[in-house]
Amino acid sequence: MTPWLNTLTLLPICLHFVLTYHYSLGTDGLHLGLGNFTSLIIATNCLIYVAHNFYDGKNSLPAILLPFGALASLLPLLDGTSAVVPNSDLPMFKAHLILSIVAYGLLSVSLIHALLMSYLEKNLHRHKISPLIDNLPPLLKLENLLFTIALLGFAVLTAALLSGFFVSFAIQSTIIPLSHKTIFSIASWSLFASLLIGRKFLGWRGRIARKILVIGFILLLLAYLGSRFVSEIILRNPQY
Numbered sequence: 001m002t003p004w005l006n007t008l009t010l011l012p013i014c015l016h017f018v019l020t021y022h023y024s025l026g027t028d029g030l031h032l033g034l035g036n037f038t039s040l041i042i043a044t045n046c047l048i049y050v051a052h053n054f055y056d057g058k059n060s061l062p063a064i065l066l067p068f069g070a071l072a073s074l075l076p077l078l079d080g081t082s083a084v085v086p087n088s089d090l091p092m093f094k095a096h097l098i099l100s101i102v103a104y105g106l107l108s109v110s111l112i113h114a115l116l117m118s119y120l121e122k123n124l125h126r127h128k129i130s131p132l133i134d135n136l137p138p139l140l141k142l143e144n145l146l147f148t149i150a151l152l153g154f155a156v157l158t159a160a161l162l163s164g165f166f167v168s169f170a171i172q173s174t175i176i177p178l179s180h181k182t183i184f185s186i187a188s189w190s191l192f193a194s195l196l197i198g199r200k201f202l203g204w205r206g207r208i209a210r211k212i213l214v215i216g217f218i219l220l221l222l223a224y225l226g227s228r229f230v231s232e233i234i235l236r237n238p239q240y
Contacts, residue, residue, distance in 0.1 A: 009050050009066065016043040016073045023076035030088035033079035034225065037101075042072035044105025045112075048149075086171075093167050099160035104220070106153030107192075111217045113146040114210040143206075147199055150213060154192045157220075161189060184223035191216035 020039045024031055046069040087093050120139060164185075165175050176182060195212045198204035204212075 009046075013043060013046050013050065013069065016046070016069060019073055020076055023079070030085045031079075032085050032097075033076070035075035035077070035079040037225065039072045039075040040101050041104045041108060042069050042075075044101055045069070045109050048105055048109050087167070090167065090170065092163060092170065096160060096163040096167050099156055099163055100224070103153055103157040103160045104224075106149055106156060107217055107220060110146055110150040110153055110213060113142065113149060114213050117142050117146065118207075118210060146213075147196070147209075150192065151196060154189075154196060157185075157189055157192065161185060180226075181223050184219050184226070188216045188219035188223060191219065 016039070020036055020043065023039075024036045046066055049066070088097075117139065120142070124139075168177050169175050191212055195204065195209060195216065198212075199209060
């Protein structure tokens with residue numbers, strides 16, 4: 001993707017963020033339903049894709065994210081009644097929210113990378129070549145990029161968790177609240193930490209590393225989106 005096309009691609013992504021922000025703001029405060037939050041994560045994915053292409057100059061990340069981003073901009077319209085996010089006016093909470101969205105974005109891009117590598121590996125073993133495979137860098141470079149993105153995502157996730165603990169202490173005088181969000185988030189963080197330590201000192205790679213990454217992301221997904229799905233879609237009782 002040429003630099004001017006990368007720059008042009010930033011325009012709809014910025015519009016995506018502006019629209020989602022507009023949908024999230026109500027007269028009574030911040031509403032962050034399942035559709036809004038998912039839309040923000042996918043917009044962040046697209047931004048990471050374009051930023052990486054600026055840096056690398058090649059299409060190392062799948063451009064299919066961009067059409068998905070266009071569709072995701074409509075997700076906030078599907079949100080029904082959603083509860084107001086409490087204490088959303090606190091600066092530390094705003095920092096926690098931004099860090100959480102960026103962490104989700106980075107780690108979901110690493111998940112897409114892991115799935116793409118599994119697809120690529122399977123097709124190479126079957127001696128199948130497709131236009132998608134032909135335009136991708138070698139597996140080793142993809143794997144290095146995967147762990148770079150995972151490391152960045154882990155660092156931001158760590159900052160998001162720490163800021164969340166500060167917010168919890170400021171509001172509830174409890175550093176680590178006993179909730180499913182906290183349990184799933186810490187479990188996910190532990191898996192990502194194990195993956196990166198195993199990669200550094202034990203040389204973990206390939207299928208084992210990708211499986212750990214997928215499980216870690218699923219736990220992270222359950223931490224917030226899972227609870228939103230249950231309360232808003234299944235129980236029809238949005239709350240925080």
